[in-house]
Amino acid sequence: MVRGRITGLAVSDVRFPTSLGRHGSDAMHPDPDYSAAYVVIETDARDGLKGYGLTFTLGKGTEVVVCAVNALSIHVVNKDLEEIVSDFRGFYRQLTSDGQLRWIGPEKGAVHLATAAVLNAVWDLWAKQEGKPLWKLLVDMDPKQLLSCIDFRYITDALTEEEAHEILQNGLLGKKEREEQMLKHGYPAYTTSCAWLGYPDQQLKQLCTEALKDGWTRFKVKVGDDLQDDIRRCRLIREMIGPDKTLMLDANQRWEVKEAIEWVTKLAEFKPLWIEEPTSPDDILGHAAISKALVPLGIGVATGEQCHNRVIFKQLLQAKALSYLQIDSCRLGSVNENLSVLLMAKKFQIPVCPHAGGVGLCELVQHLIIFDYISVSGSLENRMCEYVDHLHEHFKYPVIIKKASYLPPQDAGYSTEMKEDSARKYQFPQGEIWQKLLSKP
Ligand SMILES: C[C@H](O)[C@@H](O)CC(=O)C(=O)O
Numbered sequence: 160m161v162r163g164r165i166t167g168l169a170v171s172d173v174r175f176p177t178s179l180g181r182h183g184s185d186a187m188h189p190d191p192d193y194s195a196a197y198v199v200i201e202t203d204a205r206d207g208l209k210g211y212g213l214t215f216t217l218g219k220g221t222e223v224v225v226c227a228v229n230a231l232s233i234h235v236v237n238k239d240l241e242e243i244v245s246d247f248r249g250f251y252r253q254l255t256s257d258g259q260l261r262w263i264g265p266e267k268g269a270v271h272l273a274t275a276a277v278l279n280a281v282w283d284l285w286a287k288q289e290g291k292p293l294w295k296l297l298v299d300m301d302p303k304q305l306l307s308c309i310d311f312r313y314i315t316d317a318l319t320e321e322e323a324h325e326i327l328q329n330g331l332l333g334k335k336e337r338e339e340q341m342l343k344h345g346y347p348a349y350t351t352s353c354a355w356l357g358y359p360d361q362q363l364k365q366l367c368t369e370a371l372k373d374g375w376t377r378f379k380v381k382v383g384d385d386l387q388d389d390i391r392r393c394r395l396i397r398e399m400i401g402p403d404k405t406l407m408l409d410a411n412q413r414w415e416v417k418e419a420i421e422w423v424t425k426l427a428e429f430k431p432l433w434i435e436e437p438t439s440p441d442d443i444l445g446h447a448a449i450s451k452a453l454v455p456l457g458i459g460v461a462t463g464e465q466c467h468n469r470v471i472f473k474q475l476l477q478a479k480a481l482s483y484l485q486i487d488s489c490r491l492g493s494v495n496e497n498l499s500v501l502l503m504a505k506k507f508q509i510p511v512c513p514h515a516g517g518v519g520l521c522e523l524v525q526h527l528i529i530f531d532y533i534s535v536s537g538s539l540e541n542r543m544c545e546y547v548d549h550l551h552e553h554f555k556y557p558v559i560i561k562k563a564s565y566l567p568p569q570d571a572g573y574s575t576e577m578k579e580d581s582a583r584k585y586q587f588p589q590g591e592i593w594q595k596l597l598s599k600p
């Protein structure tokens with residue numbers, strides 16, 4: 160039973176100094192400090208439960224998102240949780256259609272990241288009150304209720320509500336078996352942890368050796384800054400993993416369209432499965448041109464981690480611009496908008512391989528992709544979820560990886576809650592970690 164009136168929303172700026180070790184570095188983000196705008200909502204229900212939500216940011220960007228969360232809070236505080244979830248589509252629309260705030264979006268940029276943080280907290284609270292992990296809450300909903308969470312505005316030319324209903328209805332077949340399969344074997348993952356752009360070769364080798372020992376079979380390498388470096392690093396990792404394991408490349412939007420095609424052609428000898436974010440995330444036709452040019456090389460285009468919203472995903476699908484679709488639990492407008500993208504991907508028969516990593520993204524997105532497998536896609540073909548081995552120790556319910564697969568979380572909620580101590584120590588700038596770092600000359 161959903162209960163309580165939301166009595167408070169607090170947001171904090173939590174940052175981890177990952178740039179010091181060049182963890183997370185790529186061709187466009189050489190010094191990322193993995194950070195979160197971290198939201199906590201409380202209600203007047205006497206169950207003591209709180210909802211925790213976050214969106215992933217990098218360092219300085221966090222303060223902008225924190226402001227946007229505060230601006231959105233008037234739509235949340237004093238609302239009845241039951242009222243929100245019984246018309247979740249309406250509530251999503253209310254948040255994304257605020258007549259003044261939408262001017263700095265709409266449904267994109269800081270205000271949309273803030274929407275994700277707030278709604279992620281609402282979903283966490285809902286799942287906690289139902290006593291289920293979020294993936295299970297979704298799996299147990301009937302198709303009509305799931306659809307009532309989705310705003311179909313601007314996508315009905317690609318996917319109607321009736322078509323989405325049919326997809327979910329078809330997904331009921333074999334659902335129980337797929338849930339059992341997930342609980343037993345988990346969802347397949349790949350690792351990005353070995354080959355951040357700022358890692359020296361020695362570190363890459365060591366991390367790759369460890370990952371192979373731990374049973375990883377799929378590896379992603381950062382590229383895009385210097386072609387000769389890329390050739391050397393790709394050769395190194397391909398030699399280490401052998402010809403049969405899977406290699407992916409990620410350029411983080413570094414190239415022009417023509418440049419992307421030429422650069423990737425020179426890396427084709429390393430047999431990458433995909434090139435991720437070859438160019439601007441807004442350039443749908445550019446992605447389509449790159450996709451087309453790379454077909455003869457057997458290399459697909461993957462994108463989505465910086466895709467603003469369902470409308471851009473719709474166009475990428477319509478334009479045949481991508482072969483692998485990378486949802487992000489914190490860039491799209493929470494579970495609500497991600498559901499619409501999962502359903503579009505199913506209709507267009509494009510495999511979803513979520514973006515994860517950052518801080519908390521693995522914790523969140525595992526719920527979405529496990530739901531996707533059980534209730535929507537029903538397939539593991541060409542599918543895998545990203546995994547990055549950073550910062551899980553700061554979460555109360557960290558991911559569990561076994562044999563390079565995500566095991567479905569068992570605790571109630573969306574796995575969004577950070578350890579109190581971590582959220583306090585890493586709060587920027589007053590937390591003790593930052594006080595120490597900032598006082599250094
Ligand atoms: C700045 C982030 O670490 C980014 O490089 C992550 C990314 O592109 C990925 O995980 O994929």
Ligand SMILES: [Mg+2]
Pocket residue numbers: 409411435436464
């Ligand atoms: Mg990427």
